[in-house]
Amino acid sequence: MRFLPLAAAAAFGFTLLTTGCSTVDKAQACIEANKVITETGAKITQLADDPKAMEKALEDGAAKLEDVAQTAGNTTLNEALQKLADSFKGLNVNNANEAVDATQKVANDTAQAVKTIAQECT
Template identity: 30%
Template sequence: MRALLTRSRLLVAGAALAIPLAGCGAAEKASACVEVTKVMNDMGTAMSSAGADVKELEKILKDTEAKLADIAKKTDDAELKKAIEELGKPPKSDSPEAITAWAGEFSQKGEKLAQACT
């Protein structure tokens, strides 16, 4: 349970790194970038409201992963699609090592997404 809470906090903290997407170019890319930003903001709000409710946190994470996958499917831009798919990948496990590695990669994924949106 503690690992899930840590994972959730890292996801919310990392989401802030992925949000600076104001540089989106073409209309389709801009739309996808705006959708990703909304999904990440909604996830952060929902997780704050969920508090320590582990089942609710798990649901929020799964819903977020599904929403990001749907956005990725809609875009024709290969770089953007890959960046969104990578952002939606959860840690490989709830072990502290996996969460730490994932958190380190998350900011890089956010940077790739921001680059894809420019």
């Protein structure tokens, strides 16, 4: 199933993002980033048959990631969150084929971001 990489990335990210953050702001950003990534991944998976709703979920997820990035207190964490937000914002989902492509791109980009975020949060 194509959605498995996104679920795996979110689960992996949760484990790493919630262990060992060194400052309060950074720790909170790690927790919030994981929450946003997990929620957005779950929403777009559910919305694979509704391109407009998927695009809206991606826009909402991007906005939330940008909010978390602003409070991260860590340049690398901020950049990783902003890069993922930009990826979400850059996706156009106008039909079922684009929805499938967007889901795969989100899974790939999320996996990359989770790796970087995890390194900053351990």
